Amino acid sequence: MTAGTARGSRRDNDDGGPDELTAVQAALAAEHAAVYGYGVVGGRIAGDRRTEAQAAYDGHRARRDALRRVVRDLGGTPQAAAAAYELPFPVPDAAAAARLAAELEDRLAAVYADLVRAGGAVRRREAAAALREAAVRSVRWRGGGVAFPGLVERAAEAAPSGSASAAAGAL
Amino acid sequence: MPKVAYARRRTLLAGAALGGAALLTGCSEDSGPDRAEHSSAAERLRKRSARDSTTLLARYDATLAAHPALESRLRPLRSEVARHAEAFGDERAAASPGGGASDGPAHDAGAPASGPSPHGARPSGPPVPEDERAARSALADAERRLADTRAKALIAAPPELARLLASVAAAGAVHAYLLAERAG
Numbered sequence: 610m611t612a613g614t615a616r617g618s619r620r621d622n623d624d625g626g627p628d629e630l631t632a633v634q635a636a637l638a639a640e641h642a643a644v645y646g647y648g649v650v651g652g653r654i655a656g657d658r659r660t661e662a663q664a665a666y667d668g669h670r671a672r673r674d675a676l677r678r679v680v681r682d683l684g685g686t687p688q689a690a691a692a693a694y695e696l697p698f699p700v701p702d703a704a705a706a707a708r709l710a711a712e713l714e715d716r717l718a719a720v721y722a723d724l725v726r727a728g729g730a731v732r733r734r735e736a737a738a739a740l741r742e743a744a745v746r747s748v749r750w751r752g753g754g755v756a757f758p759g760l761v762e763r764a765a766e767a768a769p770s771g772s773a774s775a776a777a778g779a780l
Numbered sequence: 781m782p783k784v785a786y787a788r789r790r791t792l793l794a795g796a797a798l799g800g801a802a803l804l805t806g807c808s809e810d811s812g813p814d815r816a817e818h819s820s821a822a823e824r825l826r827k828r829s830a831r832d833s834t835t836l837l838a839r840y841d842a843t844l845a846a847h848p849a850l851e852s853r854l855r856p857l858r859s860e861v862a863r864h865a866e867a868f869g870d871e872r873a874a875a876s877p878g879g880g881a882s883d884g885p886a887h888d889a890g891a892p893a894s895g896p897s898p899h900g901a902r903p904s905g906p907p908v909p910e911d912e913r914a915a916r917s918a919l920a921d922a923e924r925r926l927a928d929t930r931a932k933a934l935i936a937a938p939p940e941l942a943r944l945l946a947s948v949a950a951a952g953a954v955h956a957y958l959l960a961e962r963a964g
Contacts, residue, residue, distance in 0.1 A: 722946060
C-alpha cells in the first residue's frame with residue numbers, strides 16, 4: 610500500500626493510479642474468501658435462503674474470475690485462494706450462517722469502495738456496481754442496512770438502520 | 781501450537797485490516813489529491829449531491845405526511861438520507877436547507893394526520909400517491925433513479941468523492957430494495 614504520490618494525474622483514463630492493482634488484489638482476496646464462506650453458508654441453510662446462497666456463491670465466483678483477469682491485465686499475478694480460512698465466529702446453524710454471509714458482503718462492500726477510489730474509469734464503474742450488489746445482499750441477509758455501505762470509517766458513527774446491530778464477531 | 785495453526789490459515793475477513801490501511805493513506809495525504817477533491821467541478825458535484833439528498837428528504841417527508849402508518853418503516857431510511865446530505869456538505873454547505881439535520885425527530889410528520897394530501901405538505905416535488913403501496917414504490921423509484929445518477933457521476937469525480945458517491949448510491953439501492961421488496 611503505497612502512499613500514492615502519483616495519484617490523481619490520469620484519473621479519467623482507464624488507468625488508475627499505482628494503488629489500483631493493490632485494490633484489485635484486495636477485492637480478489639475478498640472474493641476468494643466469499644466463495645469459501647458461501648460454501649460454509651450453503652451447508653447450514655435450507656430452502657429459499659439456500660437458493661439465495663447458491664446465487665451469491667455463483668455471483669462471487671464470476672467476480673473472482675473477472676478480477677483474476679483484471680489483475681493479469683494490470684501486469685500482476687492473481688492472488689491465490691488460501692487452502693482454508695478461519696471463520697470470524699462459529700457457524701453452527703442457519704442464523705449464524707446468515708450473519709456470516711452478511712459479514713462477507715460487508716467486507717466486499719469495503720474493498721469495492723476502496724477500489725472505486727483507486728481505480729480508473731472502467732474499474733470504478735464495475736467496483737461501484739459490485740459495491741451496490743454487496744450492500745443489497747448484506748441487507749437481505751441481515752434485514753437492515755447502514756448509512757454508508759463500505760465506508761468503514763463511518764461505520765462506527767451510528768447504529769445500523771435496521772434490526773440487527775453490530776453483534777457479529779469483529780475479529 | 782494453536783498459534784501455528786492460526787498463522788497458517790488465513791482469516792476469512794483478513795482484508796479488513798488492509799482496508800483500514802488504505803483508508804489511512806487516503807486520509808493522510810494532502811496537497812495534490814486534496815486539491816483535486818476540492819476543484820470547482822468537485823465542489824459543484826458535491827453541492828449537487830447534497831441538494832439531491834435534500835430533495836429526496838423532502839419526498840420522504842411528504843410521503844410520511846400523507847401516510848403516517850409508514851412511519852416506522854420510513855424513519856430509519858429518512859435519517860440515513862439526512863446523513864447523506866450532511867456528508868456531501870462541506871463546512872459552508874453543512875448548514876443545508878430544510879431538514880438537513882441528521883436528527884430526524886425534529887420534524888412534523890406525526891402531526892398532519894388524516895387523509896393523503898397530494899399537493900400539501902412540502903413545496904415542489906411530485907404528489908404522493910394515495911395508495912400506500914404506490915407511495916412506497918414511488919419513493920423506491922426515486923431512490924433508485926438517484927442511485928443511478930450517482931453511479932454515473934462518480935466516474936469523473938475525484939477519488940474520495942467517488943468513493944463516497946459509490947457508497948451513498950449503494951445505500952440508495954438498499955433503500956429501494958427495502959421499500960419495494962419487503963411487505964409491511
